[in-house]
Amino acid sequence: MSEFAGKVIVITGGGSGIGHGTALLFAREKSHIAVIDWNDSNAQETLDLIQGAGGQGLFIKADVSNTKEVQHAVKVIVERFGGIDVLFANAAVQINKPLTETSEEDWDRMISVNLRGAFLCCKHVIPVMRKQKEGCIVICSSGHAFQTYPNYTAYAATKGGLLAFMRAAALDCAPDGIRVNCIIPGATDTPLLRYHLRNRPEDEQRILSKIPLGRFATPEDIAKAVRFLASSDASYITGTWLLVDGGLLAQG
Numbered sequence: 001m002s003e004f005a006g007k008v009i010v011i012t013g014g015g016s017g018i019g020h021g022t023a024l025l026f027a028r029e030k031s032h033i034a035v036i037d038w039n040d041s042n043a044q045e046t047l048d049l050i051q052g053a054g055g056q057g058l059f060i061k062a063d064v065s066n067t068k069e070v071q072h073a074v075k076v077i078v079e080r081f082g083g084i085d086v087l088f089a090n091a092a093v094q095i096n097k098p099l100t101e102t103s104e105e106d107w108d109r110m111i112s113v114n115l116r117g118a119f120l121c122c123k124h125v126i127p128v129m130r131k132q133k134e135g136c137i138v139i140c141s142s143g144h145a146f147q148t149y150p151n152y153t154a155y156a157a158t159k160g161g162l163l164a165f166m167r168a169a170a171l172d173c174a175p176d177g178i179r180v181n182c183i184i185p186g187a188t189d190t191p192l193l194r195y196h197l198r199n200r201p202e203d204e205q206r207i208l209s210k211i212p213l214g215r216f217a218t219p220e221d222i223a224k225a226v227r228f229l230a231s232s233d234a235s236y237i238t239g240t241w242l243l244v245d246g247g248l249l250a251q252g
Contacts, residue, residue: 013091015042021219027055064117186245212247
Protein backbone atom coordinates (compact mmCIF):
# COMPACT_ATOMS: atom_id res chain seq x y z
CA MET A 1 0.00 0.00 0.00
CA SER A 2 1.22 3.50 -0.83
CA GLU A 3 2.58 5.61 2.01
CA PHE A 4 0.11 8.29 0.83
CA ALA A 5 -2.98 6.14 1.38
CA GLY A 6 -5.25 8.11 3.68
CA LYS A 7 -2.91 11.12 3.70
CA VAL A 8 -4.40 14.58 3.20
CA ILE A 9 -3.04 16.37 0.14
CA VAL A 10 -4.00 20.02 -0.50
CA ILE A 11 -3.51 21.24 -4.07
CA THR A 12 -4.08 24.85 -5.07
CA GLY A 13 -4.89 25.42 -8.71
CA GLY A 14 -5.94 21.78 -8.82
CA GLY A 15 -8.59 22.26 -11.48
CA SER A 16 -6.30 22.08 -14.50
CA GLY A 17 -2.80 21.48 -15.78
CA ILE A 18 -0.12 20.42 -13.31
CA GLY A 19 -2.49 20.68 -10.34
CA HIS A 20 -5.02 18.44 -12.07
CA GLY A 21 -2.35 15.87 -12.96
CA THR A 22 -1.02 15.89 -9.39
CA ALA A 23 -4.50 15.39 -7.96
CA LEU A 24 -5.05 12.34 -10.16
CA LEU A 25 -1.69 10.82 -9.25
CA PHE A 26 -2.42 11.10 -5.53
CA ALA A 27 -5.94 9.79 -6.13
CA ARG A 28 -4.41 6.58 -7.45
CA GLU A 29 -2.41 6.47 -4.21
CA LYS A 30 -5.76 6.45 -2.32
CA SER A 31 -5.10 9.84 -0.73
CA HIS A 32 -7.62 12.37 0.54
CA ILE A 33 -7.29 15.32 -1.82
CA ALA A 34 -8.52 18.86 -1.27
CA VAL A 35 -8.61 20.90 -4.47
CA ILE A 36 -8.57 24.69 -4.04
CA ASP A 37 -9.43 26.56 -7.21
CA TRP A 38 -11.47 29.54 -8.37
CA ASN A 39 -12.87 27.73 -11.44
CA ASP A 40 -15.94 25.65 -10.53
CA SER A 41 -16.23 23.59 -13.70
CA ASN A 42 -12.56 22.63 -13.95
CA ALA A 43 -12.36 21.73 -10.27
CA GLN A 44 -15.55 19.67 -10.39
CA GLU A 45 -14.15 17.66 -13.29
CA THR A 46 -10.98 17.03 -11.29
CA LEU A 47 -13.06 16.01 -8.26
CA ASP A 48 -15.06 13.51 -10.32
CA LEU A 49 -11.86 11.97 -11.68
CA ILE A 50 -10.31 11.81 -8.18
CA GLN A 51 -13.24 9.79 -6.94
CA GLY A 52 -13.22 7.62 -10.04
CA ALA A 53 -9.52 6.85 -9.46
CA GLY A 54 -10.13 5.72 -5.89
CA GLY A 55 -9.30 8.84 -3.91
CA GLN A 56 -11.43 10.89 -1.56
CA GLY A 57 -11.97 14.38 -2.94
CA LEU A 58 -13.04 17.76 -1.66
CA PHE A 59 -13.36 20.98 -3.67
CA ILE A 60 -13.22 24.41 -2.07
CA LYS A 61 -13.74 27.41 -4.30
CA ALA A 62 -11.29 30.08 -3.20
CA ASP A 63 -8.98 32.81 -4.43
CA VAL A 64 -5.60 32.05 -2.84
CA SER A 65 -4.80 35.76 -2.69
CA ASN A 66 -7.74 36.35 -0.33
CA THR A 67 -6.92 35.84 3.35
CA LYS A 68 -10.43 35.01 4.53
CA GLU A 69 -11.00 32.54 1.69
CA VAL A 70 -7.73 30.73 2.44
CA GLN A 71 -8.52 30.61 6.15
CA HIS A 72 -11.96 29.20 5.39
CA ALA A 73 -10.53 26.60 3.01
CA VAL A 74 -8.02 25.34 5.59
CA LYS A 75 -10.77 25.19 8.24
CA VAL A 76 -13.03 23.15 5.97
CA ILE A 77 -10.23 20.75 5.05
CA VAL A 78 -9.26 20.11 8.67
CA GLU A 79 -12.90 19.61 9.67
CA ARG A 80 -13.40 17.12 6.83
CA PHE A 81 -10.14 15.17 6.93
CA GLY A 82 -8.65 15.91 10.36
CA GLY A 83 -5.34 17.42 9.26
CA ILE A 84 -3.08 18.30 6.34
CA ASP A 85 -0.03 16.23 5.38
CA VAL A 86 1.05 17.83 2.10
CA LEU A 87 0.48 21.27 0.60
CA PHE A 88 1.20 21.69 -3.10
CA ALA A 89 1.11 25.47 -3.60
CA ASN A 90 0.62 25.44 -7.34
CA ALA A 91 -1.94 28.16 -8.19
CA ALA A 92 -0.62 30.84 -10.52
CA VAL A 93 -1.58 33.32 -13.19
CA GLN A 94 0.56 34.36 -16.14
CA ILE A 95 0.29 37.59 -18.12
CA ASN A 96 2.96 38.09 -20.77
CA LYS A 97 3.61 41.68 -21.83
CA PRO A 98 6.64 43.91 -22.35
CA LEU A 99 7.64 45.64 -19.13
CA THR A 100 6.43 49.07 -20.24
CA GLU A 101 3.07 47.61 -21.35
CA THR A 102 2.53 45.68 -18.12
CA SER A 103 -0.10 47.58 -16.17
CA GLU A 104 -0.03 47.99 -12.42
CA GLU A 105 -3.14 45.79 -12.34
CA ASP A 106 -1.29 43.04 -14.27
CA TRP A 107 1.66 43.29 -11.89
CA ASP A 108 -0.49 43.31 -8.77
CA ARG A 109 -2.57 40.35 -9.94
CA MET A 110 0.48 38.16 -10.53
CA ILE A 111 2.08 39.20 -7.25
CA SER A 112 -1.20 38.56 -5.44
CA VAL A 113 -1.84 35.07 -6.79
CA ASN A 114 1.66 33.75 -7.38
CA LEU A 115 3.52 35.16 -4.37
CA ARG A 116 0.92 36.30 -1.85
CA GLY A 117 -1.12 33.16 -2.58
CA ALA A 118 1.76 30.85 -1.69
CA PHE A 119 2.48 32.92 1.43
CA LEU A 120 -1.13 32.82 2.64
CA CYS A 121 -1.52 29.10 2.04
CA CYS A 122 1.71 28.35 3.89
CA LYS A 123 0.84 30.76 6.70
CA HIS A 124 -2.46 29.04 7.43
CA VAL A 125 -1.43 25.43 6.74
CA ILE A 126 1.78 25.48 8.79
CA PRO A 127 0.00 25.74 12.18
CA VAL A 128 -1.96 22.60 11.27
CA MET A 129 1.23 20.75 10.37
CA ARG A 130 2.99 22.10 13.47
CA LYS A 131 0.39 20.43 15.69
CA GLN A 132 1.09 17.16 13.87
CA LYS A 133 4.88 17.74 14.22
CA GLU A 134 5.33 16.89 10.57
CA GLY A 135 4.29 17.91 7.07
CA CYS A 136 5.58 18.76 3.64
CA ILE A 137 5.12 21.83 1.46
CA VAL A 138 5.99 21.85 -2.24
CA ILE A 139 5.82 25.20 -4.02
CA CYS A 140 5.57 25.37 -7.80
CA SER A 141 8.12 27.84 -9.15
CA SER A 142 9.33 27.87 -12.77
CA GLY A 143 12.38 27.79 -14.98
CA HIS A 144 11.67 31.51 -15.46
CA ALA A 145 13.20 31.99 -12.01
CA PHE A 146 16.57 31.14 -13.59
CA GLN A 147 16.33 31.89 -17.30
CA THR A 148 13.56 33.90 -18.88
CA TYR A 149 12.49 35.59 -22.11
CA PRO A 150 11.21 38.99 -23.22
CA ASN A 151 7.71 39.89 -22.00
CA TYR A 152 7.95 37.82 -18.80
CA THR A 153 9.13 40.47 -16.33
CA ALA A 154 6.28 40.20 -13.81
CA TYR A 155 5.88 36.44 -14.07
CA ALA A 156 9.62 35.82 -13.74
CA ALA A 157 9.76 38.13 -10.72
CA THR A 158 7.08 36.12 -8.92
CA LYS A 159 8.68 32.78 -9.72
CA GLY A 160 12.10 33.98 -8.59
CA GLY A 161 10.52 35.36 -5.45
CA LEU A 162 9.05 31.95 -4.67
CA LEU A 163 12.54 30.44 -4.52
CA ALA A 164 13.68 32.99 -1.95
CA PHE A 165 10.44 32.57 -0.01
CA MET A 166 10.85 28.78 -0.01
CA ARG A 167 14.40 28.90 1.35
CA ALA A 168 13.42 31.16 4.25
CA ALA A 169 10.23 29.19 4.95
CA ALA A 170 12.23 25.97 5.10
CA LEU A 171 14.41 27.45 7.83
CA ASP A 172 11.40 28.67 9.80
CA CYS A 173 9.67 25.29 9.55
CA ALA A 174 12.55 22.85 10.07
CA PRO A 175 12.35 22.83 13.91
CA ASP A 176 8.74 21.64 13.60
CA GLY A 177 9.58 18.76 11.28
CA ILE A 178 8.02 20.48 8.27
CA ARG A 179 9.92 20.36 4.98
CA VAL A 180 9.58 23.06 2.31
CA ASN A 181 10.87 22.74 -1.26
CA CYS A 182 10.19 24.00 -4.77
CA ILE A 183 9.46 22.09 -7.91
CA ILE A 184 10.71 23.71 -11.14
CA PRO A 185 8.67 22.49 -14.13
CA GLY A 186 9.90 23.00 -17.64
CA ALA A 187 7.57 23.48 -20.62
CA THR A 188 4.59 21.33 -19.67
CA ASP A 189 1.76 20.18 -21.91
CA THR A 190 -1.08 21.97 -20.15
CA PRO A 191 -4.12 23.91 -21.42
CA LEU A 192 -2.14 27.11 -20.86
CA LEU A 193 0.67 25.94 -23.15
CA ARG A 194 -1.77 24.70 -25.79
CA TYR A 195 -3.58 28.04 -25.71
CA HIS A 196 -0.27 29.80 -26.34
CA LEU A 197 0.63 27.44 -29.19
CA ARG A 198 -2.73 27.91 -30.88
CA ASN A 199 -1.94 31.62 -31.11
CA ARG A 200 1.72 31.08 -32.00
CA PRO A 201 2.04 27.61 -33.59
CA GLU A 202 5.55 28.42 -34.80
CA ASP A 203 6.71 28.39 -31.17
CA GLU A 204 6.17 24.65 -30.73
CA GLN A 205 9.22 23.50 -32.69
CA ARG A 206 11.27 26.43 -31.42
CA ILE A 207 10.62 25.39 -27.82
CA LEU A 208 11.06 21.67 -28.46
CA SER A 209 14.38 22.29 -30.21
CA LYS A 210 15.74 23.74 -26.95
CA ILE A 211 14.72 20.76 -24.79
CA PRO A 212 17.42 18.05 -24.84
CA LEU A 213 14.90 15.25 -24.20
CA GLY A 214 12.92 16.52 -27.18
CA ARG A 215 9.41 16.63 -25.73
CA PHE A 216 7.19 18.64 -23.43
CA ALA A 217 6.71 17.43 -19.88
CA THR A 218 3.35 15.88 -19.09
CA PRO A 219 1.50 17.00 -15.95
CA GLU A 220 2.19 13.52 -14.57
CA ASP A 221 5.95 14.03 -15.03
CA ILE A 222 5.71 17.00 -12.69
CA ALA A 223 3.30 15.23 -10.35
CA LYS A 224 5.72 12.34 -9.86
CA ALA A 225 8.41 14.82 -8.80
CA VAL A 226 5.98 16.42 -6.34
CA ARG A 227 5.21 12.97 -4.94
CA PHE A 228 8.93 12.29 -4.51
CA LEU A 229 9.51 15.53 -2.59
CA ALA A 230 6.50 14.73 -0.40
CA SER A 231 7.60 11.16 0.26
CA SER A 232 9.73 9.60 2.96
CA ASP A 233 12.43 9.08 0.32
CA ALA A 234 12.96 12.86 0.52
CA SER A 235 12.85 13.02 4.32
CA TYR A 236 16.26 14.79 4.49
CA ILE A 237 15.53 17.25 1.68
CA THR A 238 14.39 20.76 2.53
CA GLY A 239 15.14 24.30 1.40
CA THR A 240 15.95 23.41 -2.19
CA TRP A 241 14.42 22.85 -5.61
CA LEU A 242 14.02 20.02 -8.09
CA LEU A 243 14.26 20.74 -11.82
CA VAL A 244 11.90 18.74 -14.03
CA ASP A 245 12.62 20.34 -17.40
CA GLY A 246 14.01 17.70 -19.77
CA GLY A 247 17.47 19.27 -19.53
CA LEU A 248 16.40 22.72 -20.72
CA LEU A 249 18.33 24.72 -18.13
CA ALA A 250 21.38 22.46 -18.32
CA GLN A 251 22.33 23.87 -21.70
CA GLY A 252 21.68 27.53 -20.85
